Amino acid sequence: MPNATSTSKRVFVVDDSTMAVAVTVRLLKDAGYDAEGQIGSADAMERIRELKPDFVISDVMMPGINGFELLNMIRGNDNLDHVRIIMASAKAYEADRLKAKKLGADGYIIKPFTLEKFEVIVNSLGTMTLSAWGVRGTLPMPQEGYIRYGGNTSCYSLQYAPDRHLVFDAGTGIKNCGTALMKSGSARMTVDLFITHPHWDHINAFPFFTPLYVTGNAVRVHGVAQDELGFEQLMVAQMDGVYFPVTVREFGAHVTFHEIGEQQVAIDGISVRSMLLKHPGHCLGYRVDYAGRSFCYITDNELYLQNSEFADEEFMHNLANFCRGANVLVHDCTYFDKEYASKVHWGHSSLSEVCRLAHLAEVERLWIHHHDPDQADEDIARKLEFCEGVLQSLGSKTIAVLPQEGMSELV
Numbered sequence: 001m002p003n004a005t006s007t008s009k010r011v012f013v014v015d016d017s018t019m020a021v022a023v024t025v026r027l028l029k030d031a032g033y034d035a036e037g038q039i040g041s042a043d044a045m046e047r048i049r050e051l052k053p054d055f056v057i058s059d060v061m062m063p064g065i066n067g068f069e070l071l072n073m074i075r076g077n078d079n080l081d082h083v084r085i086i087m088a089s090a091k092a093y094e095a096d097r098l099k100a101k102k103l104g105a106d107g108y109i110i111k112p113f114t115l116e117k118f119e120v121i122v123n124s125l126g127t128m129t130l131s132a133w134g135v136r137g138t139l140p141m142p143q144e145g146y147i148r149y150g151g152n153t154s155c156y157s158l159q160y161a162p163d164r165h166l167v168f169d170a171g172t173g174i175k176n177c178g179t180a181l182m183k184s185g186s187a188r189m190t191v192d193l194f195i196t197h198p199h200w201d202h203i204n205a206f207p208f209f210t211p212l213y214v215t216g217n218a219v220r221v222h223g224v225a226q227d228e229l230g231f232e233q234l235m236v237a238q239m240d241g242v243y244f245p246v247t248v249r250e251f252g253a254h255v256t257f258h259e260i261g262e263q264q265v266a267i268d269g270i271s272v273r274s275m276l277l278k279h280p281g282h283c284l285g286y287r288v289d290y291a292g293r294s295f296c297y298i299t300d301n302e303l304y305l306q307n308s309e310f311a312d313e314e315f316m317h318n319l320a321n322f323c324r325g326a327n328v329l330v331h332d333c334t335y336f337d338k339e340y341a342s343k344v345h346w347g348h349s350s351l352s353e354v355c356r357l358a359h360l361a362e363v364e365r366l367w368i369h370h371h372d373p374d375q376a377d378e379d380i381a382r383k384l385e386f387c388e389g390v391l392q393s394l395g396s397k398t399i400a401v402l403p404q405e406g407m408s409e410l411v
């Protein structure tokens with residue numbers, strides 16, 4: 001299992017100077033980055049393909065493959081679209097800076113490298129770090145054979161500033177999410193928690209989210225009502241002293257509830273849009289847009305088979321538009337096609353239809369989410385193979401990913 005509190009960003013440094021590589025890697029490691037360096041560019045591309053780092057910092061002037069050529073090679077590789085590339089040069093020529101930008105660099109540092117210069121660029125990129133805390137559906141499965149990807153139910157977080165987080169769903173994964181947020185460095189934080197719907201696997205660990213009990217924190221909880229039952233009422237009812245001994249009166253944070261439907265919410269320059277999904281009761285899917293990057297969280301959603309009597313291509317088309325061009329789509333992938341045949345109308349999707357959606361929407365990365373409690377690690381591993389096969393047969397550029405609890409990457 002990966003470290004459940006690890007959210008450090010991977011940085012790969014390329015320079016022909018041994019000293020420059022050593023100093024840069026040391027500075028980054030001291031600041032908490034997962035940094036690795038390479039002297040010279042000859043084998044750099046091979047290592048970048050393996051490592052898939054969040055950032056590459058490359059020297060411009062290098063013998064053999066120079067920095068611009070390396071930049072060009074990375075930008076030509078569809079599997080590395082998420083990599084942010086920062087060029088480093090001792091020369092401040094405007095022409096070099098423009099050339100780097102034209103070739104797809106995200107930033108340009110005039111050497112010597114300092115952490116401050118690097119972080120100014122990172123912050124200006126509006127980066128969002130996505131972390132998985134609960135990838136299972138329906139029921140936690142904390143037992144042997146079920147923990148390679150994690151046994152906890154639905155929860156993901158998106159960090160967009162040191163003390164600001166969006167969290168999606170409050171399944172049992174939210175316990176480790178809260179622990180990680182508390183350790184992430186800032187004394188006080190603001191959290192916007194978006195709930196998809198009130199089925200147990202999406203709300204029942206809400207009382208275990210530690211930031212709720214810390215004075216000075218602000219937690220805004222957003223979600224949809226269920227007919228007469230208001231959103232706040234359905235979240236708070238499970239903390240009335242009967243189902244759980246601690247009541248909401250014991251929250252130390254400033255906690256507010258916001259009932260939403262299909263709409264847009266603006267938070268610190270971030271847009272969060274919501275759309276009603278196909279699931280028993282009312283269930284919202286979410287799309288986050290920030291600084292040109294986008295993330296969609298669509299779980300507990302049934303995509304009826306394309307050629308079945310229940311096919312709803314209009315919904316498929318609308319949802320594809322909602323998810324259009326997302327860098328990451330987390331989607332309900334509960335069933336293999338064979339399993340789905342006996343689960344029609346249960347409110348969950350088959351892998352083939354999810355792959356078709358991701359392809360139609362031109363999604364960059366599809367995260368396979370909401371595993372059935374009867375699916376052990378080997379079954380889940382086969383889901384990845386299956387999705388890769390379907391996406392290949394569609395001629396799709398979408399990459400399928402199997403998230404593990406504790407895993408983080410830049411959106």
Ligand SMILES: [Zn+2]
Nearest residue numbers: 137138201300
């Ligand atoms: Zn669920």
Ligand SMILES: [Zn+2]
Nearest residue numbers: 197199279300
């Ligand atoms: Zn559900």
